[in-house]
Amino acid sequence: MKYHTMKENRRRWLRAIWPLIAVLSHQSECAAKGGTGGSVIEHHPSSYWEQPFSQPYFDNSTKRETTTTVGQSAYLYCRVRNLGDRAVSWIRKRDLHILTVGILTYTNDQRFQAMHSDGSDEWTLKITSPQVRDSGTYECQVSTEPKISQAYKLSVVVSKAKIVGNAELYIKSGSDINLTCIVLQTPEPPSFIYWYRGDHVINYSQRGGISVVTEKQTRTSRLLISRALPADSGNYTCAPSTAESASVLVHVLNGEHPAAMQHGNSSNSGAATRTLALLLLFLHAGSFAR
Incomplete structure (x- = not known):
């Protein structure tokens, strides 16, 4: 009985800290890739994670490109099947900034929020009052080993x-x-x-x-x-x-056109008068030639 209790406590503890492990692991990978001459330490998955039936995968039925207007909330929908105990994170691609892990927000910009219902396969990134600068690519990432991710494109336009x-x-x-x-x-x-x-x-x-x-x-x-x-x-x-x-x-x-329109009409009249004068001058010159 004591053995089973310890095993259950260990499982709960791993489940509780797994989102933090995912965040630290992502940051370590980014640092290793950004350095020169560095190497990435490979972590070999345990036999449980290698079992085919336990591997998460993305449901590609969700929309991957979203357009919204400035100020109108944007929603990016990521659907992950067979997630198990893994964590889902949203990453901003342009600076590799972690926005959310699970339902927790990991940025000071509180316009970003993760939405998820218990028992659902959908993990939604909500962006409140988006601006044009928020346009770009966002990644939905799952903390498998190696990690899997799917890109979503957001366009914020001025209507x-x-x-x-x-x-x-x-x-x-x-x-x-x-x-x-x-x-x-x-x-x-x-x-x-x-x-x-x-x-x-x-x-x-x-x-x-x-x-x-x-x-x-x-x-x-x-x-x-x-x-x-x-x-x-x-x-x-x-x-x-x-x-x-x-x-x-x-x-x-009432009645007359405004001065601006009268000026336009007088300009047209003046042009017609000049044309008529040139025509008369031409005819007059022609009579002298005869």
Whole structure:
């Protein structure tokens, strides 16, 4: 009975310190590989670890490439079958920094967290509020001897909204304001797209003739204000849930075009006048030649 108790205590002790052994072993390997003229000490596995039925392996059904937007939590899913008493670690490839071992975080950056449910084969690395600098390769590593690992690629992009057309819009009173917003570089459709005039969400009940049509799959939203009045002038903003907003300045004018447009028209008129003068001069010269 005493022999069995000692054996069970030893087994529990090994299970408790195994994650720490995995961390120290990884660091030793990195130091040995980084040195010049150094050698790596080989640790021969015991007969138990060599048995084929006890060897862990990766389930490759999980996605290996993930794209997310800045600020939106990212999840990397690693599924390991037949793990046994081994530990699963997440390593950042660019600097070989150990992020997590088991469910423990081994970095001061608390945005990184390991998620695992008892009895599950899945070990998930969660990155809260990711930034563009977090893009790169991450390794899911299992503390077998030799170690096995699988790489996962994370891309963190900046999602932006774009309103089709110029940044400033001039329309006549009585015409329609028709604005189309497109959300660019977003892996998932935004959960909502709000339209603002100034600092306030456009109030559909304030006046009739306002409609918004949003198509999540195409990541577009269209704002239509029929029979616009000068009071409808202002800065209109398209604000998706997971992207930077975009704005356009709308001028609703009574009658005449603005001075900028008049200047453009006068420039065109002046060019036409100069062309006509050159043509008359050419014809006049031709009459003298005869």
